[in-house]
Amino acid sequence: MARFENRMRPIHxxxxxxxxxxxxxxxxxxxxxxxxxxxxxxxxxxxxxxxxVTPDTALRLARYFGGDARSWMNMQVTYDLKVAQRDLGERIAAEVVPREGAGQEIPEN
Structure with a gap:
């Protein structure tokens, strides 16, 4: 079963x-x-x-606070993936048979 090794809650x-x-x-x-x-x-x-956070919002936050929009988008994608892994990871692992030679784990990042 694919799980994140880091048991911290997803941070929005x-x-x-x-x-x-x-x-x-x-x-x-x-x-x-x-x-x-x-x-x-x-x-x-x-x-x-x-x-x-949408790309539009990320661009606006980066413009206002400084930094870059990619950081805001990376936070959102990381959050979304952790939530999906938590909510769907076990079901997907049970439903989807890996192609022969493919890894058994769903990548964390």
Whole structure:
């Protein structure tokens, strides 16, 4: 059965945005939405971990805070894969027979 060796819970990019950017700056999600020129609902849903970071949002966050959009997208993809592995990994391992000579594990990254 394919599992992540790291048993840490998946970390949503919204948690990073909230705890590493908004809280230290004393900035609200609504203020960030205004600065990014997106709807407050978009940022609120991200920081409440109810919505993922899209390429558009990643570009805006990178432009506003500095850094690069790829980092925001990598956080989202890593989160999505960990959630999928947790929720679907065992079922996929049971359903899909590996091609002969292929590895037995679903890659972590």
């Amino acid at each position: 990019p919204g948690e990073i945005l909230r705890e590493e950017y908004l809280v230290p700056l004393g900035m609200s999600a609504n203020a960030l939405a205004l600065a990014l020129r997106v709807t407050p609902a978009r940022i609120n849903e991200i920081v409440r971990e109810q919505r993922g």
